[in-house]
Amino acid sequence: MPEAKFQFYVVIFQYFLMEENGLFCIFSQGFKNCIRAYFSMQQNEVIELHSKIAEQMEKAETQLRELEEISYHFEQSNQFLKLKDVLG
Secondary structure, three states: OOHHHHHHHHHHOHHHEEEEOOEEEEOOHHHHHHHHHHOOOOHHHHHHHHHHHHHHHHHOOOOHHHHHHHHHHHHHOOOHHHHHHHHO
């Protein structure tokens, strides 16, 4: 997605998003459900997305809040061995 288009969406939907260090989180469950319905995301696609997010977060400098996020994404993507590594 081009940067200008991305920024356009961020401005429009800023009330549904939380941003920290360039990472965006949708904190409205209703908005999250609308996005999933619009893009017709199947459960396996959601699992794959959580997996990719966790793997990218693992590469970054780890902070306490990020550990919580990484463990959430590994749990959501059913990668329990990696979750065990994070928690262990």
